């Protein structure tokens with residue numbers, strides 16, 4: 039009972055978009071801060087909150103299968119990183135034609151400080167065998183999931199399972215965490231307690247919550263959340279799995295459709311990319327191609343969003359405001375991203391207007 043009350047309290051500051059399973063966006067103000075307070079961090083869960091038995095099994099193609107507790111994980115060397123997590127469905131509402139799926143606006147993105155053990159250390163302790171190719175991660179959550187047609191092997195009852203290549207998972211430089219603390223506190227139920235994966239740079243679907251088991255596989259994993267959902271289904275070319283977050287800038291100030299006084303206005307926002315860092319943000323206050331450079335803060339860490347500002351001498355009238363980011367790999371936000379059936383990875387340049395009044 040008290041657990042339920044705590045969960046309710048943890049959800050109060052979010053913008054709920056689905057009560058069951060609970061899915062909610064961060065409140066718009068949360069994008070203003072460098073680190074998102076835990077209770078303002080968006081939540082995306084495919085199933086109801088699960089019960090977790092407190093153990094993590096590591097097995098499959100390994101020489102030393104393990105069963106770890108939270109205390110065992112805490113006893114391993116700890117790593118801490120601020121990591122921006124964004125849902126691959128963020129921005130789906132602005133996709134045309136509108137696909138099915140949770141109607142995320144633009145606030146399924148947040149940045150928390152995650153602390154945990156390195157996945158590479160956990161795997162090394164279990165000693166993967168040389169014929170391992172992938173590692174799959176199973177969450178404690180499962181439930182009915184409406185798919186047409188219904189899958190022959192599982193019916194409509196699915197468990198949340200994702201995989202990564204063994205090379206990515208076992209590389210210490212990937213800095214993938216089995217995280218147990220978020221912003222200095224033990225994980226909250228909605229964010230995957232008692233421990234979860236945090237995969238920097240990747241769309242957050244890879245960051246499996248309520249982690250129950252890690253299994254080294256000798257062939258690629260083909261579960262629903264790997265090959266059915268979280269795949270870019272392009273109409274005109276081979277499908278591709280959702281991997282890295284796409285380069286994106288958001289305006290946090292002024293708010294969309296706001297009215298502000300004429301004079302100097304500091305336009306502010308955030309920018310991030312999974313293939314980053316972000317190297318430039320440009321702002322436009324008119325249509326067509328009039329872009330001007332914004333001031334971009336250097337990254338504070340390798341896996342977190344960057345802040346930017348633009349000083350604008352706002353004159354009376356309605357102005358169209360846009361921001362556009364470019365990353366170190368040369369990726370730049372498109373005006374219209376290529377459509378895909380499930381509406382993932384919409385990183386189109388957003389257009390908002392601002393009404394300026396006075397002299």
Ligand SMILES: Nc1nc2c(c(=O)[nH]1)N[C@H]1C(S)=C(S)[C@@H](COP(=O)(O)O)O[C@H]1N2
Nearest residue numbers: 080081082083084125177198242243246247
């Ligand atoms: N076990 C499990 N892990 C999961 C999910 C899930 O449904 N079950 N959702 C994923 C998706 S799609 C996202 S966007 C992130 C959201 O993490 P958050 O709720 O902590 O923001 O968790 C990922 N990990």
Ligand SMILES: [Mo]
Nearest residue numbers: 082125126243
């Ligand atoms: Mo997601």
